[in-house]
Amino acid sequence: MAETTVTNPPAVGIDVDTLGSPSGPAPELGEVVFDVDDLDVYYGEFRAVRDVSFDVRKRQITALIGPSGCGKSTVLRTLNRMNDLIDIARVEGSVRYHGVDLYDPKVNPVEVRRRIGMVFQKPNPFPKSIYDNVAYGPRIAGQKKGLDDVVEKALRGAALWDEVKDRLHTSGLGLSGGQQQRLCIARAIATDPEVLLMDEPCSALDPIATARIEDLMQAIKDEYTIVIVTHNMQQAARVSDMTAFFTTEVSDTSDTRTGLLVEYDQTEKIFSSPADERTENYVTGRFG
Numbered sequence: 001m002a003e004t005t006v007t008n009p010p011a012v013g014i015d016v017d018t019l020g021s022p023s024g025p026a027p028e029l030g031e032v033v034f035d036v037d038d039l040d041v042y043y044g045e046f047r048a049v050r051d052v053s054f055d056v057r058k059r060q061i062t063a064l065i066g067p068s069g070c071g072k073s074t075v076l077r078t079l080n081r082m083n084d085l086i087d088i089a090r091v092e093g094s095v096r097y098h099g100v101d102l103y104d105p106k107v108n109p110v111e112v113r114r115r116i117g118m119v120f121q122k123p124n125p126f127p128k129s130i131y132d133n134v135a136y137g138p139r140i141a142g143q144k145k146g147l148d149d150v151v152e153k154a155l156r157g158a159a160l161w162d163e164v165k166d167r168l169h170t171s172g173l174g175l176s177g178g179q180q181q182r183l184c185i186a187r188a189i190a191t192d193p194e195v196l197l198m199d200e201p202c203s204a205l206d207p208i209a210t211a212r213i214e215d216l217m218q219a220i221k222d223e224y225t226i227v228i229v230t231h232n233m234q235q236a237a238r239v240s241d242m243t244a245f246f247t248t249e250v251s252d253t254s255d256t257r258t259g260l261l262v263e264y265d266q267t268e269k270i271f272s273s274p275a276d277e278r279t280e281n282y283v284t285g286r287f288g
């Protein structure tokens with residue numbers, strides 16, 4: 001479905017006219033939200049990933065898969081500058097969000113993380129009430145009125161409202177693991193982001209809670225662009241539209257492994273007729 005409207009406000013310090021893909025979206029694929037080009041990420045001297053280029057399209061679910069250590073989480077964190085929080089991390093190449101260089105010094109990383117929310121592997125509610133967990137982001141942003149509505153909408157959006165509406169002022173830590181993860185999703189969507197980054201969001205959950213999160217992802221994909229890191233290939237195949245397969249290569253000169261993107265395509269293609277033998281070996285379970 002063609003989608004050309006930029007509905008979110010521009011990043012702080014960036015002219016709205018600079019938003020939007022310069023060459024315009026490919027209509028059949030949807031608007032480009034992220035344009036990652038020739039990305040290298042270093043931790044100190046160690047190059048963790050190299051030469052990564054791919055596009056993320058609006059309102060699609062994009063899965064990053066590959067063996068342990070190939071840099072999936074590292075690449076995911078570059079999409080909302082979470083790597084800034086790691087002292088020794090350094091990013092080279094470009095990550096454009098609606099055509100704006102996310103690493104431009106004029107871009108405010110706090111605003112970036114409001115628009116591009118993140119859900120982590122282990123559910124991490126704050127030791128606060130369910131209500132205060134969800135209201136946290138809007139309050140930080142200065143919102144004082146209408147919080148009840150924001151909290152209800154976010155909890156409904158995360159398919160948790162019916163389970164918690166009578167205990168909003170009890171601790172978020174009293175919820176089950178799956179409920180806690182949906183609370184974290186509610187917290188992430190309460191700030192009205194455009195994008196949700198999910199770093200193995202189901203790996204700490206049982207199959208039933210996992211299925212609920214996968215259903216939730218399908219239910220909210222019309223509103224959000226989602227990028228998910230997963231170890232679970234069935235999950236990538238079930239939920240995503242596009243899949244990026246990463247692997248590692250061993251350095252000629254040292255014993256270090258650097259991650260690289262092998263293949264990026266529609267999920268169906270990656271799992272049924274991948275172009276690269278390394279992808280085929282991985283998705284058929286012969287490697288990794």
Ligand SMILES: Nc1ncnc2c1ncn2[C@@H]1O[C@H](COP(=O)(O)OP(=O)(O)OP(=O)(O)O)[C@@H](O)[C@H]1O
Pocket residue numbers: 043048066067068069070071072073074075086088231257259
């Ligand atoms: N904070 C850090 N400091 C130093 N090295 C790091 C840091 N985070 C990741 N790395 C290294 O970068 C490489 C890529 O790690 P990353 O966690 O991105 O891979 P991954 O594919 O997500 O792995 P996994 O599937 O095991 O979570 C690894 O060699 C890892 O040891």
